[in-house]
Amino acid sequence: MRRHPVAQMVIVGAIASAIGIVLALVIDWFPADAADQAGPIDTLYDVLMIVSVPVFVLVTTVVLFAVWRFRMRPGQEKQDGPPIHGNTRLEVIWTAVPAILLVSLCSYAYAVLHDIETKHDDQLVVHVTGQQFAWRFRYPQAGGRAIETTALVLPKDRPVLFKVHAEDVIHDFWVPAFRVKIDAVPGITTEVRATPTRLGRYPVVCAELCGLGHAVMRSTVSVVSPAAYDRWLARQSAPAGGAPTGGEDGEAGGGEAGGGDLAAAGRATFTTNCGSCHTLADAGTSGTVGPDLTTALRGQDEAAIREDIVDPDKRIASGYQAGVMPGNFAETLSADEIDGLVAYLASVSR
Ligand code: CUA
Secondary structure (H helix, E strand, O other): OOOOHHHHHHHHHHHHHHHHHHHHHHOOOOOOOOEOOHHHHHHHHHHHHHHHHHHHHHHHHHHHHHHHHOOOOOOOOOOOOOOOOOOHHHHHHHHHHHHHHHHHHHHHHHHHHHHHOOOOOOOEEEEEEEEOOEEEEEEOOOOOOOEEEOOEEEEOOOOEEEEEEEOOOOEEEEEHHHOEEEEEOEOOOEEEEEOEOOOEEEEEEEOOOOOOOHHHOEEEEEEEOHHHHHHHHHHHHOOEOEOOOOOOOOHHHHOOOOOOHHHHHHHHHHHHHOOOOOEEHHHOEEOOOOOOHHHHOOOOOHHHHHHHHHOHHHOOOOOOOOOOOOOOHHHHOOHHHHHHHHHHHHHHHO
């Protein structure tokens, strides 16, 4: 028995929708979840999929089916369609159903947002700064100098409030494992919260096209036990001279730095400002955005090194592009910091 064309259309649409939902739920869209916020966000995402996939698939299949089933046949060129003027019942339904869906989903999304942004009393505040093309992290210390790093270290199970800044253009601070993402906008401070719940190392990504080096504007977050975090903090705030991040035995670098204090300070400036883009064995950094300075520095004198820092586009190493390294270090670093950097890099180049 042949079914009515409209019944055929509804059956085809329903089958396609069922397949769409199964596919949407079977595919594993997310990386490991490493924060409290991940659970409710993933559930919200699944609900959005379950509601929106059938709507999309149903509308698309009905349109395609109608185009095929009711197409013009030979001999029908001069015929007109049946004289129909609207269908009030249908129009009320297709206005009311999407309206109810939208309002419900918005309310649910608002409730989830409110839940994951709950303020906690024992929160850890970390300042995140995006700059072409690296992330910097600053940990304010009560009554002491803030600690600055190029990789995030966070204690497990402690709520973190990220205060996000940008130095130049709009970036976007994204930790996929935390499901946390917020724009870094010059001139304002944006905020986002996460409570890490799983030990491990996860990527930190820039999710806003910000220039030539956008794709390599990455860092890592290490979620460690609270005791390991305290040890790390103590190491970071130890007086300059020791190995800032590397974990190498401090004697190798500190002991025989010819320029003394200046070069030691320069080494610290290097790990904070340059290490996320440049590899340098002596400083224990491993960035790959710019040239590997372990070899590129050889035979360079102080004048050349200084010029490469303050005017990076004047002389580009082969295989690298102009415009990737920030050209404003003469403004963002103090004269003392640049002197230290030059003294340190010159000492390493010998
Ligand atoms: Cu910073 Cu993309």
